Amino acid sequence: MSNPKKVKIGLFGFGVVGQGVWKNIAQNRNALEARLGAELAITKIVVRDSARERTVQVPNEIISTDPATILEDPSIDIVCELIGGTSQALEWTKQALKQGKIVISANKALICEHGEELFKLAQENGGHYFYEASVAGGIPIIKTLREALVANRFSLIYGILNGTSNYILTRMEREGISFEATLGDARSLGYVEADEALDLDGIDAAHKVVILAYLAHGKWVALKDILCEGIRSISSDDIKIANELGYKIKLLGIIARDFEQNSLTVRLHPAFISKRETLANVDEVYNGVSVTGDVVGTTVLIGRGAGQDATSSSVISDIADAVSILQGRTSEARFAQDNPLEDSETLELSKPEALESRYYFRFKVKDEEGVLAQISHIMAGHHISFATVKQKELPDGSALIMATTHLTKEALVYSACEAIKNEATVIEAPVYLRIFDSEAYLT
Amino acid sequence: MSNPKKVKIGLFGFGVVGQGVWKNIAQNRNALEARLGAELAITKIVVRDSARERTVQVPNEIISTDPATILEDPSIDIVCELIGGTSQALEWTKQALKQGKIVISANKALICEHGEELFKLAQENGGHYFYEASVAGGIPIIKTLREALVANRFSLIYGILNGTSNYILTRMEREGISFEATLGDARSLGYVEADEALDLDGIDAAHKVVILAYLAHGKWVALKDILCEGIRSISSDDIKIANELGYKIKLLGIIARDFEQNSLTVRLHPAFISKRETLANVDEVYNGVSVTGDVVGTTVLIGRGAGQDATSSSVISDIADAVSILQGRTSEARFAQDNPLEDSETLELSKPEALESRYYFRFKVKDEEGVLAQISHIMAGHHISFATVKQKELPDGSALIMATTHLTKEALVYSACEAIKNEATVIEAPVYLRIFDSEAYLT
Numbered sequence: 059m060s061n062p063k064k065v066k067i068g069l070f071g072f073g074v075v076g077q078g079v080w081k082n083i084a085q086n087r088n089a090l091e092a093r094l095g096a097e098l099a100i101t102k103i104v105v106r107d108s109a110r111e112r113t114v115q116v117p118n119e120i121i122s123t124d125p126a127t128i129l130e131d132p133s134i135d136i137v138c139e140l141i142g143g144t145s146q147a148l149e150w151t152k153q154a155l156k157q158g159k160i161v162i163s164a165n166k167a168l169i170c171e172h173g174e175e176l177f178k179l180a181q182e183n184g185g186h187y188f189y190e191a192s193v194a195g196g197i198p199i200i201k202t203l204r205e206a207l208v209a210n211r212f213s214l215i216y217g218i219l220n221g222t223s224n225y226i227l228t229r230m231e232r233e234g235i236s237f238e239a240t241l242g243d244a245r246s247l248g249y250v251e252a253d254e255a256l257d258l259d260g261i262d263a264a265h266k267v268v269i270l271a272y273l274a275h276g277k278w279v280a281l282k283d284i285l286c287e288g289i290r291s292i293s294s295d296d297i298k299i300a301n302e303l304g305y306k307i308k309l310l311g312i313i314a315r316d317f318e319q320n321s322l323t324v325r326l327h328p329a330f331i332s333k334r335e336t337l338a339n340v341d342e343v344y345n346g347v348s349v350t351g352d353v354v355g356t357t358v359l360i361g362r363g364a365g366q367d368a369t370s371s372s373v374i375s376d377i378a379d380a381v382s383i384l385q386g387r388t389s390e391a392r393f394a395q396d397n398p399l400e401d402s403e404t405l406e407l408s409k410p411e412a413l414e415s416r417y418y419f420r421f422k423v424k425d426e427e428g429v430l431a432q433i434s435h436i437m438a439g440h441h442i443s444f445a446t447v448k449q450k451e452l453p454d455g456s457a458l459i460m461a462t463t464h465l466t467k468e469a470l471v472y473s474a475c476e477a478i479k480n481e482a483t484v485i486e487a488p489v490y491l492r493i494f495d496s497e498a499y500l501t
Numbered sequence: 502m503s504n505p506k507k508v509k510i511g512l513f514g515f516g517v518v519g520q521g522v523w524k525n526i527a528q529n530r531n532a533l534e535a536r537l538g539a540e541l542a543i544t545k546i547v548v549r550d551s552a553r554e555r556t557v558q559v560p561n562e563i564i565s566t567d568p569a570t571i572l573e574d575p576s577i578d579i580v581c582e583l584i585g586g587t588s589q590a591l592e593w594t595k596q597a598l599k600q601g602k603i604v605i606s607a608n609k610a611l612i613c614e615h616g617e618e619l620f621k622l623a624q625e626n627g628g629h630y631f632y633e634a635s636v637a638g639g640i641p642i643i644k645t646l647r648e649a650l651v652a653n654r655f656s657l658i659y660g661i662l663n664g665t666s667n668y669i670l671t672r673m674e675r676e677g678i679s680f681e682a683t684l685g686d687a688r689s690l691g692y693v694e695a696d697e698a699l700d701l702d703g704i705d706a707a708h709k710v711v712i713l714a715y716l717a718h719g720k721w722v723a724l725k726d727i728l729c730e731g732i733r734s735i736s737s738d739d740i741k742i743a744n745e746l747g748y749k750i751k752l753l754g755i756i757a758r759d760f761e762q763n764s765l766t767v768r769l770h771p772a773f774i775s776k777r778e779t780l781a782n783v784d785e786v787y788n789g790v791s792v793t794g795d796v797v798g799t800t801v802l803i804g805r806g807a808g809q810d811a812t813s814s815s816v817i818s819d820i821a822d823a824v825s826i827l828q829g830r831t832s833e834a835r836f837a838q839d840n841p842l843e844d845s846e847t848l849e850l851s852k853p854e855a856l857e858s859r860y861y862f863r864f865k866v867k868d869e870e871g872v873l874a875q876i877s878h879i880m881a882g883h884h885i886s887f888a889t890v891k892q893k894e895l896p897d898g899s900a901l902i903m904a905t906t907h908l909t910k911e912a913l914v915y916s917a918c919e920a921i922k923n924e925a926t927v928i929e930a931p932v933y934l935r936i937f938d939s940e941a942y943l944t
Contacts, residue, residue, distance in 0.1 A: 082652055082796045093651055093842055190649070196797040198649030205648075206633070206641030208536055209525055209817035336803060339782065353525045354639040354814035357804035360779060361797065371797035374652035399536055 065381050068102040068128035070150055071141035072121070075164055075191070076103070077114040078370030079138065079377075090374070094381050102128045106141075129153045136380045138162045138373060148172055155179040155187060160380040164191035164369055166265035173269065174278045186383065188376035193266040194219055194345045196368030197361040198375065203273055203349065204399060210351025211400070212274045214499040215313040217347035218340050220263040221363040222249045223289045223309040227328075228341040231297045231306065237290065249343065259288035260309060264326040267311035270347075271324045275315055276402035279324050285410035287327040291489050296420055299448060299460045305330040306338045307491065314499040316408075323408040329494040330418055330462075336360075350500060411469035416445070416493040418462050421478065422486040425457040429483050433459060436481070440474035442466045456485055462493065508824050511545040511571035513593055514584035515564075518607055518634070519546070520557040521813030522581065522820075533817070537824050545571045549584075572596045579823045581605045581816060591615055598622040598630060603823040607634035607812055609708035616712065617721045629826065631819035636709040637662055637788045639811030640804040641818065646716055646792065647842065653794025654843070655717045657942040658756040660790035661783050663706040664806040665692045666732050666752040670771075671784040674740045674749065680733065692786065702731035703752060707769040710754035713790075714767045718758055719845035722767050728853035730770040734932050739863060742891060742903045748773040749781045750934065757942040759851075766851040772937040773861055773905075779803075793943060854912035859888070859936040861905050864921065865929040868900040872926050876902060879924070883917035885909045899928055905936065 069076050083090060083098055091097055101120060108121045128134055129150065137154040139161055141147050147168050154161050156179060163169060169176070169192055180187040190200045194217070203212070218224050222244060229240040241258075244250050249257075256262040264286040271279050289309055300307050308331050314323040331338045336358045340346035345363025350356045362368035423429045434444060447461045471490060479487040512519050526533065526541055534540055544563060551564045571577055572593065580597040582604055584590050590611050597604050599622060606612060612619070612635055623630040633643045637660070646655070661667050665687060672683040684701070687693050692700075699705040707729040714722050732752055743750050751774050757766040774781045779801045783789035788806025793799045805811035866872045877887060890904040914933060922930040 086652060086654055086796070089654055089843060090652060092844060196800060198645055198800075201644065201649045202641055205821065206644045206818050207814060208821045209529060209533060209814045211529055211532055336779070336782065339779065351814065353529070353810050353817070355805045355808075355811055357639060357641075357802070359800070359802055361800035365798075367796050368798055371650060371652045371794065374796070375649050378648065378651045400532060401535060 064097040064099055065136060065384060066099050066101045066134045067136045067138065067377065068104070068131065068134040069100060070104050070125070070128065070137065070139045070147070072103050072105045072112065073140065074366045075369050075373065076138070076140045077112060078366035079140070079373050080116060081114050082367065082370050082374060094378055096381050096385065098377065098381070102131060102134060104128055125150050129157070134159065135384055136160050136162065136377060138377070140164055140373070142167070144168050144171055151176060151187075152179060155185050156183055158183045158185040160186045160188065160383065162188045162191075162373055162376040162380065164189075164373060166192040166262065166269060170265040170268045170281065173272060186380065188379060189269065190376045191369045191372035193269050194347055195221075195361065195363040195365065196371045197345055197347060197359045197363065198372065199270065199347050199359060200273060201375070202357070202359060203270070207349065207351050207354055207357070208399075210353045211315070211317065212313075212349060212351055213315055213317070214350040214496060215270055215274060215347065216310055216337070216494070216496065218308050218337055218345050219266040219311045219347070219363065220257055220260070220309055221343035221345060222251070222257040223260070223263070224341065224345070225249055225343045227289060227292065227297070227307055227309065230292070230294055231301070234294050234298070236294055237292055257288075258290050260286045260326045261288075263309060263311050267313060267324060267326050270311070271313045271322065274313065274399055275322055275405060276400035277322060277405050277407070279322075279407055283407060284324045285327060289328050292328055292491075293420070293489075295450070295458060295460065296418070296489070296491065300330050300418070303330075303446060303462065304333055305493070306333055307331075308338065310494055312494070312499075320404055321406045321408045323413070325410065325413070327492060329492045331494045335496065348496070350496075411467070411472060413468040413492070414465055415468065415498070416463055416465055416495070417471055418491045418493060419460070420489040421459040421484060423457050423459060424483045424485065425451055425455055426483055429457070430459055432481065432483060433478060436477050437463075437474050440470045440477070442470055442474055507540040507542055508579060508827060509542050509544045509577045510579045510581065510820065511547070511574065511577040512543060513547050513568070513571065513580065513582045513590070515546050515548045515555065516583065517809045518812050518816065519581070519583040520555060521809035522583070522816050523559060524557050525810065525813050525817060537821055539824050539828065541820065541824070545574060545577060547571055568593050572600070577602065578827055579603050579605065579820060581820070583607055583816070585610070587611050587614055594619055594630075595622060598628050599626055601626045601628040603629045603631065603826065605631045605634075605816055605819040605823065607632075607816060609635040609705065609712060613708040613711045613724065616715060629823065631822060632712065633819045634812050634815035636712050637790055638664075638804065638806040638808065639814045640788055640790060640802045640806065641815065642713065642790050642802060643716060644818065645800070645802060646713070650792065650794050650797055650800070651842075653796045654758070654760065655756075655792060655794055656758055656760070657793040657939060658713055658717060658790065659753055659780070659937070659939065661751055661780055661788050662709045662754045662790070662806065663700055663703070663752055664786035664788060665694070665700040666703070666706070667784065667788070668692055668786045670732060670735065670740070670750055670752065673735070673737055674744070677737050677741070679737055680735055700731075701733055703729045703769045704731075706752060706754050710756060710767060710769050713754070714756045714765065717756060717842055718765055718848060719843035720765060720848050720850070722765075722850055726850060727767045728770055732771050735771055735934075736863070736932075738893070738901060738903065739861070739932070739934065743773050743861070746773075746889060746905065747776055748936070749776055750774075751781065753937055755937070755942075762849075763847055764849045764851045766856070768853065768856070770935060772935045774937045778939065791939070793939075854910070854915060856911040856935070857908055858911065858941070859906055859908055859938070860914055861934045861936060862903070863932040864902040864927060866900050866902060867926045867928065868894055868898055869926055872900070873902055875924065875926060876921060879920050880906075880917050883913045883920070885913055885917055
């Protein structure tokens with residue numbers, strides 16, 4: 059495969075991202091081809107429904123509903139899987155990789171669930187599986203970790219990785235409105251995935267966290283083994299209290315490595331984060347990732363986490379890397395993007411309950427004498443003490459107690475909540491949020 | 502050069518950065534060599550004084566004062582030029598490139614002044630000239646522009662590119678103290694270069710702006726053709742007024758491309774920047790760069806702009822790219838980091854005086870009746886009108902008038918200043934700062 063002048067690309071899927079890739083290659087074709095020293099030709103597009111209306115016009119003859127037009131065309135070296143889902147996408151990706159093709163994917167669910175098998179297939183067959191667009195849209199976090207920060211080992215990576223959640227939290231904060239009210243707007247703007255749990259229960263962001271944990275630490279973590287909580291329980295009261303105390307509430311993915319203990323913490327949940335942190339001010343649909351390497355220190359990347367153009371910018375970046383490989387480079391070492399940065403044989407995943415953190419609690423209680431004392435007493439019985447407390451009467455005669463704690467263990471939080479929710483004076487199970495402190499991970 | 506297991510590296514210079522490269526390769530050697538699939542061997546180090554004490558211990562036999570030990574050793578494929586300056590560094594870089602070696606540099610002054618010749622030499626001889634560490638220390642801005650955002654053309658790149666200036670401005674803002682007082686502290690902390698003009702007159706940052714402009718737009722801009730102003734004239738009053746109006750003052754490098762007019766604006770000067778901009782909150786010695794691409798939108802990178810470790814992280818990233826090339830990749834296309842992203846034959850550099858902007862002015866005047874009216878009148882005569890005005894008496898009986906203007910042309914600002922400084926009531930030449938508005942560049 060020496061220095062081809064024309065590189066042939068096949069697309070599986072021609073939805074939002076697929077059309078974006080076509081449109082943006084066309085738009086900057088001259089600059090792009092001059093930069094790469096190659097002609098980029100999308101010669102086949104496989105779709106479910108070839109009659110469907112699209113905003114981007116392509117020649118009829120390259121559209122097909124038959125995956126074999128790509129899979130059985132040996133002239134196609136680069137395959138972009140942009141259909142999503144984990145059934146057909148898995149099948150076609152495997153077939154393409156078995157033929158040694160370079161497969162480019164924006165499919166975080168597929169990589170999260172089947173990455174181990176797919177990266178192995180790529181290596182065994184001399185192909186590659188590239189995935190810049192799968193995490194944080196237009197932010198080049200994969201290339202930055204893998205190449206730019208190759209000198210580093212990563213004690214802490216944390217970030218805002220789901221634009222929809224961030225949009226909802228931002229509107230709740232700015233307008234003081236409820237989760238439900240904001241969600242309605244987000245839905246009508248088309249920001250929420252058809253499967254709403256992906257955005258609202260943190261699953262989409264958790265997929266991305268799993269991918270980054272693999273890249274940085276070489277360990278495949280199962281979704282079921284990590285703590286994954288979405289933003290459904292956040293109230294405007296929580297956001298207001300956070301603000302008064304100097305925090306914002308953000309949905310954070312956290313990957314922390316303790317090199318001494320050789321243990322890895324992988325978590326996804328909303329958290330208080332100090333307004334002084336750069337990521338606290340990443341609002342609306344933007345994503346941001348903070349990376350602390352042992353050599354470079356802390357580097358922060360902020361950008362658009364989703365959308366046709368930002369995502370296709372990352373897909374085209376992967377196409378460019380694939381072209382470089384096809385132009386005569388070997389398939390070895392780190393440019394095999396399918397290799398993680400670390401070997402993980404002995405690396406141990408920390409259990410969610412092992413976290414030490416400060417916490418924020420919201421208790422909905424009967425507005426009776428001694429309730430605060432009672433709750434403080436139960437918490438103290440679990441070795442949890444309050445740092446700040448604020449009580450508020452509600453129109454229905456109940457009260458909210460909102461408190462932050464000193465440092466404690468998550469296991470104690472679980473048991474304290476169990477105890478408290480069974481009290482007669484307690485109306486709802488307590489809501490708690492962790493108070494994120496990057497320093498705690500960096501000592 | 503097929504897939505060498507051992508890659509030999511020579512260092513010119515073993516000061517702060519050179520020792521950092523040695524130390525950090527040693528520290529993460531196992532992870533790094535596994536990632537690269539190659540052994541990294543620094544086999545020669547050329548220094549001025551071989552007897553000098555160093556914090557990093559290296560075997561005596563690899564230290565030499567004779568550049569020929571590197572230049573005439575054909576087994577050395579990668580040469581890191583870490584001596585700085587533009588005389589010996591130029592000579593040795595040219596000799597290494599003539600032999601087809603890959604040269605890695607952190608020397609922004611050299612690239613800025615001689616980059617055109619050096620990149621040409623690299624291409625003619627099948628070598629490369631890599632320079633990630635020359636701009637913004639540990640922030641991977643070169644790789645991000647060149648590779649991650651390869652799909653884009655860049656309408657606006659702006660950033661904080663000099664950590665020392667940023668440190669001084671941050672302390673002035675936080676503590677309300679003068680430039681001189683802060684400068685003393687910065688000096689005693691060793692933050693200020695021996696040649697203070699590099700930091701204080703913006704020259705260091707201007708070097709970096711010139712390099713980024715070349716990379717993104719393919720045009721070598723001469724330092725003398727761009728506006729370059731440092732931070733010496735900033736007073737704590739300026740910072741206070743900025744704060745009241747919702748701005749911070751930052752030393753900004755600005756590279757704006759107008760694709761319709763095919764013109765390029767390259768500037769380096771302190772400016773008011775809205776606190777809402779992410780970069781306004783990049784403080785202390787940190788650097789930050791905001792990149793707006795036509796596909797990806799706006800992406801911001803923040804990190805350590807200088808220092809032994811951050812800089813060596815970038816040098817090692819370049820070493821990794823060099824290893825990839827030596828492992829059998831061709832020297833073509835975009836992995837030739839010496840190619841700019843754009844062809845610039847017809848691209849025109851905008852003149853500094855062509856800028857349209859809002860401005861902040863500080864006038865020191867005699868505290869007499871009608872002075873404000875007189876100044877407003879002269880400004881109006883140059884078609885400049887004030888948006889906000891604040892007047893303050895000084896203990897010496899003079900007064901400060903601090904005003905922001907509506908949109909105007911920089912050429913008119915020059916002529917208005919000329920007129921005003923000759924007025925009998927005006928004690929000092931007016932100080933002005935531009936009010937940066939990223940939106941203005943993006944329409």
